[in-house]
Amino acid sequence: MTPVFYIPQVPHTYAYTLGNYPLQNEKQLSMGESTCAARFYTTSAYSVKNKGKAKMDINTLMEVAMERCADAVCAIKLMGSLAVEYGFFGSDPGPHGGGEAVTLADNSGAAWVFHISADDTGTSAVWVAQRVPDGELAVVPNQFIIQEIDLDDTDNFLASENIYKVAERAKIWNKHSGKPFNYLHVYGFDYGSDGYMCTRRTWRIFSLAAPSLSISPFTDSYASFGFGPHGREPYPFSVKPDKKLTLSDVMAMTRDTYEGTQFDLSTGLAAGVFGDVMRYEAMPSFIDSKNGILYPNETSTALRFERAISLYRTVYASIAQARPNLPDVIGAVVWIAPYAPHHSSYVPVYVSPDSTPSSVSTGTQYKLHKDSNYWVHSVVGNYLSRWYKYTIGDVRSLQRNIETEIFAQQSVVEEKALRILNKRASKDNKSNDTKEDNSHRALHDKTSLSEVSELLGEFHENAAAKVRDEWWEFFWQSVGKFRDQMIVVDPHAPTYPAAIRWMMYPRWWLESIGFWGAPFTPAPGRGAAEPVTPNGYPTLSSPAEYDAAYPNGIGSPYRNTCFQEPVPTTTWAPFWLVLLGFLAGLICTVVANRFYPSMKSGYMPVDDGISMSNA
Numbered sequence: 001m002t003p004v005f006y007i008p009q010v011p012h013t014y015a016y017t018l019g020n021y022p023l024q025n026e027k028q029l030s031m032g033e034s035t036c037a038a039r040f041y042t043t044s045a046y047s048v049k050n051k052g053k054a055k056m057d058i059n060t061l062m063e064v065a066m067e068r069c070a071d072a073v074c075a076i077k078l079m080g081s082l083a084v085e086y087g088f089f090g091s092d093p094g095p096h097g098g099g100e101a102v103t104l105a106d107n108s109g110a111a112w113v114f115h116i117s118a119d120d121t122g123t124s125a126v127w128v129a130q131r132v133p134d135g136e137l138a139v140v141p142n143q144f145i146i147q148e149i150d151l152d153d154t155d156n157f158l159a160s161e162n163i164y165k166v167a168e169r170a171k172i173w174n175k176h177s178g179k180p181f182n183y184l185h186v187y188g189f190d191y192g193s194d195g196y197m198c199t200r201r202t203w204r205i206f207s208l209a210a211p212s213l214s215i216s217p218f219t220d221s222y223a224s225f226g227f228g229p230h231g232r233e234p235y236p237f238s239v240k241p242d243k244k245l246t247l248s249d250v251m252a253m254t255r256d257t258y259e260g261t262q263f264d265l266s267t268g269l270a271a272g273v274f275g276d277v278m279r280y281e282a283m284p285s286f287i288d289s290k291n292g293i294l295y296p297n298e299t300s301t302a303l304r305f306e307r308a309i310s311l312y313r314t315v316y317a318s319i320a321q322a323r324p325n326l327p328d329v330i331g332a333v334v335w336i337a338p339y340a341p342h343h344s345s346y347v348p349v350y351v352s353p354d355s356t357p358s359s360v361s362t363g364t365q366y367k368l369h370k371d372s373n374y375w376v377h378s379v380v381g382n383y384l385s386r387w388y389k390y391t392i393g394d395v396r397s398l399q400r401n402i403e404t405e406i407f408a409q410q411s412v413v414e415e416k417a418l419r420i421l422n423k424r425a426s427k428d429n430k431s432n433d434t435k436e437d438n439s440h441r442a443l444h445d446k447t448s449l450s451e452v453s454e455l456l457g458e459f460h461e462n463a464a465a466k467v468r469d470e471w472w473e474f475f476w477q478s479v480g481k482f483r484d485q486m487i488v489v490d491p492h493a494p495t496y497p498a499a500i501r502w503m504m505y506p507r508w509w510l511e512s513i514g515f516w517g518a519p520f521t522p523a524p525g526r527g528a529a530e531p532v533t534p535n536g537y538p539t540l541s542s543p544a545e546y547d548a549a550y551p552n553g554i555g556s557p558y559r560n561t562c563f564q565e566p567v568p569t570t571t572w573a574p575f576w577l578v579l580l581g582f583l584a585g586l587i588c589t590v591v592a593n594r595f596y597p598s599m600k601s602g603y604m605p606v607d608d609g610i611s612m613s614n615a
Contacts, residue, residue, distance in 0.1 A: 004045060005055055005086065013067040017334055017351050022062045023318055026351045027070035028107035028332045030320035031062055033100065034140040035091050036115065037189035039172070041098025042122035044089040053123045054087030058100040058116070061088075072104035072112045076129045076158055079114065083125035084160055088118050095189045101140045105322045107331060109134065113237075115144050117187055119162065120170040128159040128183050136238040137245070139205045143198035143221075144188040145237055148180050184222055194296075195221025197307040200263065202235060204309065208253055209241040217263070247319070247335070248403065254317045255342040257308040265308055266389055273509045275389035277342070278312045279305040310342040312381070315365070315374070317341045328352075329452050330417050336360055338374035343381030343395060345402045345471065347373065347464040348410060352449070353457025357464035373464060376471040383475065387482050390503055394481075398474050406463055413459045417452045 016025035021033040043052035061082060065075035079102070090098040099117035116127040130146045132138045138145065149157050164181065167173035173186050191198065196219075203217040203226075215235065219226035223235035257265045257277040266275035285292035310317075316338045323331035332351040337344040338360065349356050363372030368379070384391040481488045486500045493499035507523055510516070516523055 007064070007082065007086075010068055014070070015351060016063075016066040017349055017356065018063070019316065019318060019336075021059060022066040023334045023349075024320045024322075024332055024351055025066045025070075026328060026332055028322040028324075028328050029066065029069055029071060029075060030105045030322045030332075030334070031066070031075070032103040032140075032318070032320070033058060033062065034103070034142050035097050036099040036101050036117075036140075036142055036144050037096050037191060038090065038099030038117035038144075039095065039187050039189055040118045040120055040122075040126070040166075040170075041093065041095055042087070042089050042118040043093045045087070047093075050093065052087075052089060054089035054118060054125075056083050056086045056088050056125075057091070058102065061116075062102060071106040071108060072110050073158070075104055076112060076114050080116070080125070080127040080129075080158075080160055083116055083127060084162070085124075087123045088116055088125035090117065098189070099144065099187070101144065103138070103140060105320065107322050107324045107328060109322075109324050111138075113138055113140060113146060115146055115183065115187075119166045124162070126160055126163055126166050126187060128163060129157070130237060131156045132238050133240075136240045137205070137209050138238040139202045141198040141201040143191070143195070143223075144184045145202075145223075145235075146183045147185070147234065147237065148182050188222065191221040194304075195219075195223075197304075199223045199226075199235070200258075200306060201309055204256060204258060204261070205253055206235075206239050208256070209245065209249075210239045212242050213239060217261075247321070247407075250319055251335070251337075251341070251346055251403070253309065254319070254337070255310050257310055257342060258306060263306045265306055266392075269509070269512050270305065271388075273505050274387045274503060276385045277308065277310075277388055278340075278385055279308070280312070310340050312340050312385075314340045317344070317346075319346065326414070327418075327421060329421075329449055330414055330456070337377075338372075339377035340381055342392075343384070344373075344377040345399050345467045346406075347467050348406065348460050349464075350453075350456040350460055352453040353460065354453070355457065355461075357461045359464045359468045370472070371468070373468045373471075376468050376475065380471060380475050380478070384478055384482065387503055390487060391478065391482055394474075394478065398470070402467055402470060406467075409459070409463065413455060417455055420451050420455070421448050423448075 014025040014027055014029075017023045022031055024030045042054050043050045044057065045051065045053055045055045061079040064082065065078050069075040069078055090100060092098070099115065102114040102116075103111070104114060105111040111132040112129050113132065114127065114129040116125055118124070119126050128146050128149060130149065149159065151157050151159055151163075163183075164173075164175065167181070167186050168175065173179070173181060175181075196217075199219050199221070200217055202223065203215055203219075206213060206215055207217075214227070214229055214231070216226035216231050219235065225232055225234060227233040227235050259266055259277075265271060265277040265279065270279065271277065283292040285294050316336050318337075319335040321331070321333050321335070323333075325331070329352045330350075334349045334351075335346040336349050337346045347357065347360060349360065355361075357373075359371055359373045363369040363374050365374075369375050380395070384395065480491075482503075485503050487503060488499060489501045490499050507526070511520055511522055513519060514521060
C-alpha cells in the first residue's frame, strides 16, 4: 500500500487500547466518539467515487492523538491542527455523518468535548472544544452540544482560527448581526422531527443524574428550549449530578431503555406481549417494493420508535476511567460491555498489559464463537428478550453479582500492584519520601512496571473469562427456566402447578391483534382493557368514538395494511398504529465488524469491506 501523505514523526509514542475507535492510552488520556450531523461535509481523498480532497477522518485523528499526547488539551490541539492542514471528512458522505464529536478526559481530572466538521471548501476543517466544569456531566447524543463560545476564556474554550471566517464566508453568520455566535446553530444540522433521537437521550441521562432539575423531554432538534422553570431555556451544555456518580451508576445509564417513563420501550403493542425493548429498523423499499418503506419520506411522517440508550446492534459499550489518584500503570482502565449493555456485563481492560483479554478480543459478528464474550451476551439477549418483562430481573441480578465481585477483586489486585511499586521504590530510595512519591518514582523502574502489568493482565484475562463462563451457565439455566409459555419457579415442587408460573396473553394485546374480530375489537361484553397502546389509547368500537376522542387521529396514524380480510360495511374497525424508525448506537456505543488481539492495541476491528452504518 502506498502512503497518501506523511506527517512529521515524534521521538516517542504511547501505547493505547483500541476498539473501533481509540479508547485510552497509557498516560490515562481517555476518549469517546459520537458521529454528529453537520452543515458542511465532504468525501475523502481515498474515495473511489466522488473523490474529495480531505485526508483525515476521526479514527486517524484520535489514533495519532492517543500516540502523541498525555493530556486532553494536547489531543484537542493536535487533532484540530492536523484536520485544518490536511482536511477532514466525516463517517458518512452526507450531513447526517459529516461531523464528529470526541469526549476527552485525562489524569489531571479535566474533561472536554471536541466538535469537528469539514469547512465550506472541503479542503480543511472547523473545530471547537469546551471544557466540562469540574463535577459536572455532559452528554453527546450524535449531535453537537457546544453552543455559545467565549474564545477569550482559553481555560474553557478552544477553537480553530477560521471558526468565524468560514461562517462569514459561507454567509451563515455575521459578526455585525448582533446575534451571538452559536456553534451548534452555525455548523450543526437541523434533524427536524428526527431530532428527538438525540435530545431524548440527553434528557434521559440528565434526568437520571440530576432528577431535581426542571428539564422536559420535548424540545426541538437543537434543544433550544425545554430547560428551566418555564421550559424556555436551551438544554445546558452540562449538569451537576444531584449526588456523586459511581461507576455502577454510569453502567446503569448505558443500560437504559426509558423504563418507568412515558417512553418506556417495554410497554405497548410495539413491545409485544412480554415487553421486548428492542426495536428493529423498518424494511426499506429497495428490499421489498411492496412492504418496504421509503426513507426518509415515510419515516419523517411516522410517530417512530424511541431510540434507546442501550441498542441491540451495539458491538460494545465502553466506560474509560482516568484516575488521578493512581499511577498511570494502574489507573488506566477501560470497562467493556460487549453487545447491548442491558444484556451484558462490564469487564475491566487495563492499558499496561501486553494484551487485552482473549475472550473480549475474540470473534466475528458473522459466526457464533463460544469463547467470545460478545457471543454469549448476544445469545442470552436474543433468547431472553422474547420474555423481557419476566427475564430482565434475573439478568440484572446476575449483572449486579458479577460486577460487585469484580469490583472487590479489582480493589485487592490494585492494592497489591501498589505494594509492588512501593516496595521496589523503597529499596531504590532510602529517603523519607511519601508513599505517593515513591509510587510515582517507581514508574521509571522497568522491573516493577513489568510485574504490575503482568499482574493486571492476568486479572483482566481471568475476569473476562469468568464473566463469559458465568453467562453461558446462566443461559443454560434460563433455557430450563423460561420456555414456551411457562416459567419454572420451583423444579423440586411436588406438583406441576406448584412448579411453574404461566406467561399468558393479556386481554389488551388480544384485542389489539383482532382476537375477537377486527383489530382493537373489545372482548364480548367487556369494557376497555389497559393498556391498549403505550400512551393508553382506549379501546374504541365506532367511528364516532374515535373521532370524538381524537379529532385529528391518534397522532395521525398509518392505516392498517396487515389485515387484508374485507370488513363488513356495518362494522367499523380502527387501524393499526405503525411506528417506523431508525435505531442507533450510545454515546459511548459503537459499531464494528471484526476484532482481533493486537499487541498494545486490543479491541481492534478488522475491516473486511462489510460494515454496519452508525448514525
